[in-house]
Amino acid sequence: MIEKQHLIDRFISYVTVDTESDPESDTTPSSAKQWDLANALVEELKTIGLVDVTIDDNAYIMATLPSNVDHDVPTIGFVSHFDTTPDFTGKDVNPQVIENYDGKDIVLNEAENIVLSPDYFEDLLQYKGQTIITTDGTTLLGADDKAGIAEIISAMEYLVKHPELKHGKIRVGFTPDEEIGRGAHKFDVNKFGAEWAYTMDGSQIGELEYENFNAAGALVTIKGKIVHPGYAKGKMVNSMYIATDYINSLPRLETPEHTADREGFFHLYSIKGEVDSTQLQYIIRDHDRGHFEARKEMMVKLANELNSQFEKEVVSVEIKDQYFNMREKIEPVMHIVDLAEEAMKLAGITPLIKPIRGGTDGSQLSFMGLPCPNIFAGGHNFHGRFEYVPVESMLKAIEVIVNIAQLAAKK
Structure with missing residues (x-):
């Protein structure tokens, strides 16, 4: 799949750009600084070989990976957001890369005695021996949802480089202002043109969600x-x-x-x-x-x-x-959840199907006519200084996207 260091470098290049959204603003995007990453993503999508790359006046990004099969298959999509929450500062993010995590406390900031400990955050122990990216204790990380963006772009890059992997037309969408509840407000579903999509905006590896508050x-x-x-x-x-x-x-x-x-x-x-x-x-x-x-x-x-x-x-x-709860829009097309579940199992992942105690762009998009379950992006402890993401989880998310692309193209 994608080379590990390449993924780390890509992800860090995203999180070090401040994209905090502003709930007090009535513009879209709500903060001008979101344009910095948005414009960079447009250029990157073009560089990796996608076509029809667009960004509108509100910073909504769309791009296409053309089909490489000669039979009719549904157009599917993958969606993530590039803003970060205003709950905690996303300015001057200084990621730390912990190789071969030993299962012990991680000192995020020695001067301020800020420690990421498995005694409190038990999920850390799932990732012993893996590579974990953390904050320096003074900011959030931004894996919500820049991990999702890194995974989608990396998966598209992999499919471009491996034309022997057969897939239909795939649409990519990146949105501003999801963290303040507006991520889907100006999303042009008709322009996107997918039959269904997936948000890569969940947390731990294996999460697959089609219910929300x-x-x-x-x-x-x-x-x-x-x-x-x-x-x-x-x-x-x-x-x-x-x-x-x-x-x-x-x-x-x-x-x-x-x-x-x-x-x-x-x-x-x-x-x-x-x-x-x-x-x-x-x-x-x-x-x-x-x-x-x-x-x-x-x-x-x-x-x-x-x-x-x-x-x-x-x-x-x-x-x-x-x-509203997207379940009522997903249940009539449950095959799209089944397909994601199969893609996870092919990647050696046990699906964790559970309701979201929150909302995603996908919940609003589902009511706008684009059924959109949510898949894990790999991060933990979103919206605060203890946020982290295991790189291996991100690599598995990329594999799931590639698997979905292939499964959706089968006759």
């Missing part, structure tokens, strides 16, 4: 009444106390830190409050559509109950759906 955001606004505290009896309405009642009335154990697998949650991630006004920002998540709708109804009902204690409305709730 139904997702919504909720803004709860509480209006109070500010009065001089010395003369406040019977007059002041402290919005922060009402906000506390609202928070405590939601199920305390249905939060991210108390749930797993298919269990949904309410997640309060921001509070801004004064006596006169308080705002609570929540995200609502559930794999089950019925339970998801019930969670939204619960938040509205709670606001109504609190309002009944006052002469006028003091609590309002604004809920906006963000994305």
